[in-house]
Amino acid sequence: MIEVRNLHKRYGDTVAVDDVSFAVQEGEIFGILGPNGAGKTTTVECIEGLRNRDRGEISVLGLDPQRDRAELTQRVGVQLQDSQLPDRLRVAEALELYSSFYRDPTDWRALMDTLGLADKADTRFGKLSGGQKQRLSIALALVGGPRVAVLDELTTGLDPQARRDTWALIEDVRSRGVTIVLVTHFMEEAERLCDRLALIDAGRVVTVDSPAALAERAQVQQRIQFRPSAPVDDRLLADLPDVTEVTHRGDLVLITGNSNALGAVTSLLARRGVVAQQLRVEQASLEDAFVELTAKHSDSKN
Numbered sequence: 162m163i164e165v166r167n168l169h170k171r172y173g174d175t176v177a178v179d180d181v182s183f184a185v186q187e188g189e190i191f192g193i194l195g196p197n198g199a200g201k202t203t204t205v206e207c208i209e210g211l212r213n214r215d216r217g218e219i220s221v222l223g224l225d226p227q228r229d230r231a232e233l234t235q236r237v238g239v240q241l242q243d244s245q246l247p248d249r250l251r252v253a254e255a256l257e258l259y260s261s262f263y264r265d266p267t268d269w270r271a272l273m274d275t276l277g278l279a280d281k282a283d284t285r286f287g288k289l290s291g292g293q294k295q296r297l298s299i300a301l302a303l304v305g306g307p308r309v310a311v312l313d314e315l316t317t318g319l320d321p322q323a324r325r326d327t328w329a330l331i332e333d334v335r336s337r338g339v340t341i342v343l344v345t346h347f348m349e350e351a352e353r354l355c356d357r358l359a360l361i362d363a364g365r366v367v368t369v370d371s372p373a374a375l376a377e378r379a380q381v382q383q384r385i386q387f388r389p390s391a392p393v394d395d396r397l398l399a400d401l402p403d404v405t406e407v408t409h410r411g412d413l414v415l416i417t418g419n420s421n422a423l424g425a426v427t428s429l430l431a432r433r434g435v436v437a438q439q440l441r442v443e444q445a446s447l448e449d450a451f452v453e454l455t456a457k458h459s460d461s462k463n
């Protein structure tokens with residue numbers, strides 16, 4: 162659906178995208194995740210044909226965004242970061258206007274219903290809430306009936322409920338066959354929505370994988386804490402091959418180890434007749450993986 166190979170883009174002396182390659186399959190929600198200034202927006206702007214790349218190859222639905230820009234605009238829906246419309250433009254007017262740009266637009270009234278904007282049809286843009294503006298900008302990205310939609314910072318500035326509603330909406334859009342590229346720096350959003358993710362740091366792809374596989378690959382250690390019902394010798398715990406560290410906080414025992422550590426610790430305690438009270442286990446999250454993988458990446462560069 163989309164293929165990016167060795168993309169490079171600089172602004173004067175600033176290298177925004179150094180060397181980015183990835184491929185997006187039909188029907189997936191593909192996330193681009195990375196810290197501020199990583200080059201995410203520049204990458205998608207090159208995909209959308211809004212910026213010319215300096216080097217590399219891009220193919221979107223078999224089109225070259227630079228060469229076939231007019232045709233691409235017809236087939237790719239774009240939600241821009243901070244999209245602004247004139248304050249006085251009404252919701253229905255905006256949708257009608259945008260739909261006139263396309264050869265084969267979808268029914269904008271139906272789209273307005275789907276996005277929960279029907280009762281705002283006559284409301285002016287300037288009077289919409291943040292969440293409503295966001296929904297309108299998604300509707301405008303979809304009004305041309307695109308096969309691919311590129312959404313940048315989809316839920317930035319939304320409250321938690323509006324963010325969840327937007328996620329449900331995006332899943333619904335995907336289930337109707339639209340391939341989605343999503344730029345985000347919210348881990349929760351990436352974890353919840355994306356089938357695969359490209360982790361970008363300093364203009365390069367650190368890795369591409371599913372959120373779960375990323376968390377697992379980072380091999381972030383398991384952290385276990387509990388209050389033993391009777392004292393346990395730290396050395397016994399520390400000697401377990403799956404345990405790397407044993408410390409204390411008050412009467413809590415804190416253990417770090419690999420993914421087998423929990424089983425090893427609980428069976429040792431059971432053999433000694435000790436109960437692990439208030440047991441808590443923290444697993445690697447996507448956020449841990451992100452920090453771990455970007456840190457490894459900058460180490461390998463230095």
Ligand SMILES: Nc1ncnc2c1ncn2[C@@H]1O[C@H](COP(=O)(O)OP(=O)(O)OP(=O)(O)O)[C@@H](O)[C@H]1O
Binds near residue numbers: 175176196197202
């Ligand atoms: N129009 C521009 N002119 C000059 N430098 C730019 C321009 N746009 C972006 N940059 C620089 O290029 C780098 C990458 O920016 P980009 O916006 O692509 O990153 P990003 O990952 O999308 O960041 P954010 O999460 O903050 O949106 C940054 O160092 C940024 O300052």
